[in-house]
Amino acid sequence: MPDTNHFPAESEVSRRGFLELTFGWLAGIFAVCASAVGTVRFLVPNVLFEPSLLFKAGKATDYPDGSVTFMEEERVFLVRQGNTFRCLSAICTHLGCTVDRADHGYHCPCHGSVFDDQGNVKSGPAPRPLEWFLVTLSKDSRLLVDKNQRVNPDKYLVL
Amino acid sequence: MKAPPLKKIWQWFERTRVGRSIFRVGLPQSNLERAQAMVSSFLLHIQPAKVNRHSLRASYSFGLGLISLYLFLILIVTGVLLMFYYVPSTEQAYNNMKDLQFVVSVGLVMRNMHRWAAHLMVIFVLLHMCRVFYTGAYKRPREFNWVLGVGLFLLTLSLSFTGYLLPWDQLAFWAITVGTNIAAYAPYIGPKLKYLMLGGNVVGQEALIRFYALHVIVLPAVAGFMIAVHLWRVRKDGGLSRPDEPGDTIQQIELGKLPTNKTYGLMELARGMTPQVGRNPADEVFAWPHLVFRELLLFLLVVAMVLFLGIFWNAPLEQLANPVHPPNPAKAPWYFLGLQELVSYSAFWGGVVVPGVLVMALLVLPYMDRDRKGVGRWFPRERVVANTIFTVCLVIAIVLTTIGSLFRGPNWSWQEPWKRPPTVTEGR
Numbered sequence: 001m002p003d004t005n006h007f008p009a010e011s012e013v014s015r016r017g018f019l020e021l022t023f024g025w026l027a028g029i030f031a032v033c034a035s036a037v038g039t040v041r042f043l044v045p046n047v048l049f050e051p052s053l054l055f056k057a058g059k060a061t062d063y064p065d066g067s068v069t070f071m072e073e074e075r076v077f078l079v080r081q082g083n084t085f086r087c088l089s090a091i092c093t094h095l096g097c098t099v100d101r102a103d104h105g106y107h108c109p110c111h112g113s114v115f116d117d118q119g120n121v122k123s124g125p126a127p128r129p130l131e132w133f134l135v136t137l138s139k140d141s142r143l144l145v146d147k148n149q150r151v152n153p154d155k156y157l158v159l
Numbered sequence: 160m161k162a163p164p165l166k167k168i169w170q171w172f173e174r175t176r177v178g179r180s181i182f183r184v185g186l187p188q189s190n191l192e193r194a195q196a197m198v199s200s201f202l203l204h205i206q207p208a209k210v211n212r213h214s215l216r217a218s219y220s221f222g223l224g225l226i227s228l229y230l231f232l233i234l235i236v237t238g239v240l241l242m243f244y245y246v247p248s249t250e251q252a253y254n255n256m257k258d259l260q261f262v263v264s265v266g267l268v269m270r271n272m273h274r275w276a277a278h279l280m281v282i283f284v285l286l287h288m289c290r291v292f293y294t295g296a297y298k299r300p301r302e303f304n305w306v307l308g309v310g311l312f313l314l315t316l317s318l319s320f321t322g323y324l325l326p327w328d329q330l331a332f333w334a335i336t337v338g339t340n341i342a343a344y345a346p347y348i349g350p351k352l353k354y355l356m357l358g359g360n361v362v363g364q365e366a367l368i369r370f371y372a373l374h375v376i377v378l379p380a381v382a383g384f385m386i387a388v389h390l391w392r393v394r395k396d397g398g399l400s401r402p403d404e405p406g407d408t409i410q411q412i413e414l415g416k417l418p419t420n421k422t423y424g425l426m427e428l429a430r431g432m433t434p435q436v437g438r439n440p441a442d443e444v445f446a447w448p449h450l451v452f453r454e455l456l457l458f459l460l461v462v463a464m465v466l467f468l469g470i471f472w473n474a475p476l477e478q479l480a481n482p483v484h485p486p487n488p489a490k491a492p493w494y495f496l497g498l499q500e501l502v503s504y505s506a507f508w509g510g511v512v513v514p515g516v517l518v519m520a521l522l523v524l525p526y527m528d529r530d531r532k533g534v535g536r537w538f539p540r541e542r543v544v545a546n547t548i549f550t551v552c553l554v555i556a557i558v559l560t561t562i563g564s565l566f567r568g569p570n571w572s573w574q575e576p577w578k579r580p581p582t583v584t585e586g587r
Binding site: 040043044045048049050053072075094095096097098109110111112125127 | 333336337339340341354355358359360361363364365482483484485486487488489499502503504506507569570571572
């Protein structure tokens with residue numbers, strides 16, 4: 001009579017069965033997750049064909065003292081006061097419209113948000129102040145704006 | 160009785176070798192053939208051979224789901240035709256629109272029909288949802304079909320929204336700018352979702368091609384599949400909802416409990432409520448011609464309505480998209496204007512909390528509200544609480560949308576539509 005003691009009972013899982021189940025499921029889950037991650041990652045662009053976030057804004061002498069210059073392509077205002085330079089985003093923090101220069105500050109034509117000269121919200125639905133970007137000087141003495149770097153409104157480039 | 164000449168020709172054609180090869184059953188002459196005609200035809204077999212009289216009553220369903228389906232079909236046909244002229248490029252798209260308007264024969268009407276059918280589909284899907292709610296039709300065993308319906312409603316909105324950008328005019332550009340910025344208010348994933356949708360930071364070529372791909376293949380394919388499942392479930396859940404009658408049973412055969420040592424016919428395995436179970440045969444009529452005829456008639460009416468709108472009203476086309484000069488006011492598509500109105504008070508509540516809670520509430524509704532009283536009747540007394548809550552939400556949504564659409568002028572300030580808004584000069 002054959003000895004059946006070392007065979008597992010029907011409800012038990014054999015070592016081989018356990019390993020097959022574990023690795024089978026792990027492989028399956030991994031395949032699904034990897035495909036999902038790959039698909040989403042595929043859809044995230046690596047190169048943007050839009051105006052660069054880092055751009056040169058010309059020479060300091062291009063901007064007269066006390067001027068606020070709107071730059072269409074980059075949708076920013078370049079602000080010069082005396083020998084200080086700052087750069088303010090022209091994109092409304094409410095729903096992304098382009099703000100206009102008003103007498104004392106800025107004004108969003110879409111939903112009526114009003115900002116003061118420092119970009120702070122004076123009235124309207126905008127939840128946050130307009131953003132200020134870092135202005136530095138490039139090696140060839142041009143103003144260099146970096147829209148990736150947000151700064152406080154009291155940060156100036158002094159020339 | 161003498162058959163009319165057209166019918167004679169048809170009957171002759173049916174008897175020819177070719178006719179017999181195409182139509183398995185000819186024009187039905189008997190009840191047997193009426194049933195056979197429904198069952199043996201690919202297009203008709205989606206429907207039952209016999210339907211309950213209650214389901215045919217126009218004052219019960221108003222055909223709203225069917226109208227939505229027909230609008231979807233019209234949108235596919237007109238949309239595919241528009242694709243023959245449209246190039247999803249920021250350089251060309253707007254010119255293609257002008258070509259459709261002024262150069263292509265019937266191009267204007269085709270685009271108008273597509274636009275109006277899209278707006279109508281949003282409206283009719285919403286009305287269909289209201290009908291299902293007010294008649295309690297989402298209750299057991301139709302809970303999941305309601306969930307599918309909520310998904311189809313969201314898909315309808317997405318389809319319309321993605322199509323909005325394609326003309327690449329000022330209306331399109333700023334509606335999508337505003338719309339995607341509303342989405343960006345969602346916590347954590349909002350900005351990433353916006354970046355993914357636009358394929359960048361601003362609405363540009365990448366956004367256009369993405370919206371195009373979603374609009375012409377991804378979303379229609381998903382919607383088409385879900386509509387198929389939605390219709391399948393209507394059949395499998397026992398046809399249109401109707402009041403419970405004595406003798407009605409919801410059969411829930413648990414497959415695991417059947418003996419497994421025999422084979423079963425399909426009718427033994429079918430689960431759920433079928434139109435025939437426990438029913439008085441006098442309530443049933445043959446789908447041919449009662450249902451088929453009504454459906455054809457409704458289809459003609461819907462096509463006529465869209466054609467009428469397309470011929471007499473032109474879809475808007477504003478100036479070429481200009482990222483520097485937003486129109487004043489800049490508005491999202493009308494079905495999002497209720498949200499935009501809320502966002503103008505509080506971005507977080509209007510952009511995140513309210514839409515999120517509403518969608519969640521709609522999804523869990525059939526699983527929370529489980530009492531089967533009052534199913535299959537309009538505004539039943541037993542459902543007064545549920546109906547009141549739903550109506551209040553609906554009225555608020557309609558009021559907010561109306562305010563956003565009609566009562567908001569330049570600077571999003573209050574403006575009665577009957578007072579002519581001051582002319583806004585373009586540029587500075």
